[in-house]
Amino acid sequence: MRAAPVNTIESTVTTTVTDTIPTPVPSAAGDHRLSELDVLESEAIHIIREVVAEFERPVLLFSGGKDSVVVLHLAAKAFWPGKIPFSLLHVDTGHNFPEVLEFRDETVARHGVRLTVARVEDYLADGRLTERADGTRNPLQTLPLLDAIAAGRHDAVFGGARRDEDKARAKERILSLRDEFGQWDPRNQRPELWNLYNGRHTVGQHVRAFPISNWTELNVWRYIERENIELPPLYYAHEREVYRRDNMWRAVSPVSPAREDETVELRTVRYRTVGDMSCTGAVDSDAASVADVVREVGVSTITERGATRADDRISEAAMEDRKKEGYF
Known part of the structure; x- marks a missing residue:
């Protein structure tokens, strides 16, 4: 498989942590119970830290959409006062909303992280992909994504997918194994009892990690x-x-x-x-x-x-x- 031509945006903007992490709001006096959002945040931060500790070259799939923005925010909190210890990856179909791309680049600069962009347009230009009759490019993201993962030698890829979005995503584990071809087998799912996550994989395989898998759309917006x-x-x-x-x-x-x-x-x-x-x-x-x-x-x-x-x-x-x- 040929590695994808990718473009890398290196941010030269640095910010203090206080620019990106809000000051915690104290709970009511004497009330030590965790709210639903506190529990979900704690779980997500635990998952992010576990993946960074266990894998060598994690990356966050970042589109500028609300779910990936929330995962990036959680990562910033997880490693405060240090920097986010992994880079970002976006597969640009060429049909993205300009407002979202502008926001993506502003966010990358604000956090001072590295963004790699794999472009579907490059694959269409050299014939590795062909435009669909319906004009939709979302299904065309797969090959550039897998090539970018291989080129970056990423063994773990964070995503903002949630189980409430779709029946297929409801089947997904928080740590989900992908084989040597980047494919997912819904019949080969590992148990995750007691919040224990199995990231074992062989050379060529990688794991998709979903820190906000248990969140709902309403949870995301309340957060x-x-x-x-x-x-x-x-x-x-x-x-x-x-x-x-x-x-x-x-x-x-x-x-x-x-x-x-x-x-x-x-x-x-x-x-x-x-x-x-x-x-x-x-x-x-x-x-x-x-x-x-x-x-x-x-x-x-x-x-x-x-x-x-x-x-x-x-x-x-x-x-x-x-x-x-x-x-x-």
Whole structure:
């Protein structure tokens, strides 16, 4: 397998820890019970520390989306006052929202970490990949991802996937083994009793690590609110030109133009997930703040992927099929 041509962004910006880690809020006098968020945070930090202690070259898959931002924030807390001891990796499909890419680079600079970007465009240019008929590039991320993992000799890859997102991700262990071809076998899952995680692997294999696997979307947003974590503006209500397709509001863009029979409207929407413009839909919303989003998510009955990701509607097993091939 040829290694992916990758581009590396080295941040020269340094910050103090107080710039990125909020001051803890003391609990009520005499109350020593941990809240649900405290328990989830403690578990996630424990997982991150265990992986860094056990593996040689971990990396965090970082897109600038809310879940990867939360994992990065947890990593900063896990190793405070030291620096985050691993780099970041992003597979850029070329269809990402510009606002998210800008936020990604600003966040990398603020934390003073190293970011490697593997680009789907490079694979399309030299013929290793071919554009899909539906124009969606999310499924094309697998090969660049596996090549970048091999090129970086990463034996552990952190991700922000959660079990409540999709049936396939609900099957995933917190430490999930990938074979020599980067593939996942849902029948070969290791037990994780008493929070003991088995990271054993052979040469060529690697492990995917999911520190917030047990969190829900509502947990994530409540944590963002508590920790005052900055996110891309797309997550909050804003006016955007959209059109209706697959029962979702799709953004008008060069990679996702409206068809002749689709009417373009200016609506107040927000994004629950910020994947590719070509397959990610927005939802009608007036949630302009984190508190508004927490209230909105609290009454939602559909996960963010189920509500706004067209690529997951291809089949009932769409996500699982991609994960078996090496997708995150």
